[in-house]
Amino acid sequence: MNHAREVKILVTDDEPVIRMGLSKLIEQSGVLNCEIRHAGDGEEALRLMKNWTPDLLFTDIRMPVMDGLELCRRLSERQSGTQIVVVSGYSDFEYARACVDYGVKRYLLKPVNRKELGELLEKLKTGIRADHSSSSAALLSIKELDAWAKRLELAVWELREGDVEAILEEWENHYPGYALTLQAAKELFHALGTTICGKLEARGAGLSELQPDYGYCETTEQSGKVFADGVRRLLHELRQKRLGSRKLLVEEAKAYIERHLDRDVSLEEVAERLGLNASYFSQLFKLKTEETFVQYRIRRKMELAKRLLEKPHYRITDISYEVGYADHPHFTKTFKKVVGCTPSEYRQKLGIE
Template identity: 50%
Template sequence: MYRILIADDEPMIRKGLQKLVEQAGLPIVGIRTAENGAVALQRIQEERPDFLFTDIRMPKLDGLELCRLVAEMDADIQIVVISGYSDFEYAQKCLSYGVKEYLLKPVNKKAVHHVLEKLALNKSKQSSETFVAVTKLERWADVMENAVWKLQEAELDGLLEEMRSELMGSRLKLNRLIEVLQELHALLHKRLGVRDIYLVQHELNLAAASDDAEAWARFAKDMKDRLAELKTRRKGKLKDPVEEAKQYIEEHLAEEVSLEEVADFIGLNASYFSQLFKQSSQETFVQYRTRRRMEKAKKLLEQPHWRITDISGEVGYADHPHFTKTFKKYAGCLPSEYRQRMGIRS
C-alpha cells in the first residue's frame, strides 16, 4: 500500500495529477496534496509518503530546497520532480538529492503511470533488501506482552535492548524501521486487548522522528509507559493477579464481596478476571469464595467457644439458614452434626 504526496502551487495541476495517480491501479492507501513546499514538508513530517511529486517553482519553499530537506530527512522517499521546459536544467540539480524521476509539463496519463510503475518496482526491491521476519516480530510481541502483563520491568528492559541492537544492526531505512515499530506497537495492544486490558491508546507518532535513534526512543518510552500504566491501575501491586485476588477474598470472607469489586481492586476487567480466575483455579470465583468460607467455618466449628450462629456471620452469611444449607451441601452434614463428630457439644 502506497502513500503519495503531490506538491504544486497550481490547483488545477494538483487535481489533475491526483486523478491520474488514482487511475494508475496501484494499491494506494492515501493521496495528500500541498500548495507549496512548506506545507509539503509539514505533511511529510506528519506522515511519510512513499512517493513525492513536487513542482520546482513554488512559493515559501521551492521544489529544489524541498528535495534537499527530504533527502536529509529520509532518502527512502522516492521523489518525482515536475518541471516545465524552461526549468529543465534547474530540475537536474535535484538529481544530487536522490530524485528518481522527472516529468515535463504538461503531464499526461501515460507518463505518470510509467513513472509510478518504476517507483513501485523500486519500492518492491527495497522492501526485499531488508526485512524482519514475521516470526521474530511475533516472538518479540509475546515477550513484551508477558513482561507488561506481569509488570516485569527488568525483562522488558532486556527485550528492548535486544530489539534495539538487532534492529539497528539490520540497517533498516528509517521508514521501514518505523513500520516495524508501529507493527510491534499494534501487536502488543491487540494481545492485551484479548486479555481485556484496554490501555490508554496514546498515538505512537513515529513519522515525525528525524532519525532512527529518535524513532526508537519514542517506541521504547511508549512500551515502558504501557507497563507503568498497568502498574498504576493495579495500585502498584506486583503479585500475580489471581493470587492477589485470593488474598483479598481471604481478608474479606465475612463480607459479601463481589467479583466486580475484586476485579476493580486488582485493576482488571471483570469479564476477563472471571475467565482468568477460573482458568487458573479450576473453579469459579463464587465456588472458590464458598469453599474458602466453608473451610474457615470448619476451623471455627472445631473451636468450642464459637457459637454456630456467630460463625455464620464470621464467614459472610447474614442469613443463618442459608449458611447451614450451604455447609451441608459442602461438608455433607449440618454444622451442629459436624461439631458432634468432633466430640464438641454445641
C-alpha cells in the first residue's frame, strides 16, 4: 500500500455534511492512498477538472446549478477516463438510469454503508490499475439492472411463466458477483420491485405493490428468494385477474377495433395493448366470438360501409377510405365477398342512384 500511487478522488454533492462524511468514509477504509477534493455542484466540479483529472468521481444526482446527469454528460463528451460512481437514494433509481449513456456503470445507495463502500473501492482500485477484466463484471451496473428489470416486467405482463423463472434464475446465478452487503441487497431488491411494479402499473395492470418483508432475511440469498417469490405472486395475481375477465378483455378488443375501423388494426397491436401474448389472444378471441380476429375486423368494416352506403350523400370512394381501404378495387372486392354484392349493387337494391 505504501508504494501505491496516489488516487485522485472528487466528491460532488450540494450537501457539505454528505461530502465530508463520504470523504471520511473513503479515507477510513484504508483501501486507497488518495487525494480527495470537493465540489458543491456539477459546474464547480468541471472547473476543478480543467487542471486536475480525478481517477474517481462520486456524484449526487440532484444538485442545483448543474445536476449529476448533466455533469456525467459533459464528462462523456470529454472522454476523460474518470470512473464515475453515482450516489443516490433508491427513489432516484429511474433517474440514475439516464446516466448509463454517459458512461456511468455503478452506483451506491444512500445512506452509504461503510463495508459496501470498502468493497466497492477494492474493485475500483483494480479498475484504476487498468485490470478491467477482473473488476468490471463485479461492479453494480445500472444498464444491466435496467435491462434485466425490463425483461422481467415484460415476461410478467405477457404471463410467460417459463421466461420469468429463467430470468429469475439468471439473476440468482449472477448477483452474488456484486458482493453486496445484506442491507444493500435489501435496498436493491426494493428498488427493482418498485421499478417493476411502476412499469406494470403504467400498463394498467392494477396489481398490489411488490413490497415483500425483507426484515427477517439474514443473507443476500434469502433476500433474493423473497424478491423472486414476490414476482411470482405478481404473475399469479395478474393471471387470475385476466382469467376472471376474459370476456371483458375481448369486449375491450372489440371496442378498440371499433374506434379504429379507418385502418387495419393488427392482432399484435391489440394483444400488446391488452398485455397478452399474441398467440393466446388470437385463441381467446376466436373462442369468445367464433370468428378470427381478421374476420371480425373485416365484418365490422363492411357493416360500417353498409351504413354509410345507405346515406346518399356519401361517395363510394370516400366510404372506402372511411373503412380503411385506400385501394378502392380492393374495397369493392372485399365488400362483395362479405355482403354478396358490390357497393354499387347494394345501393341499387336500396333505390339509391
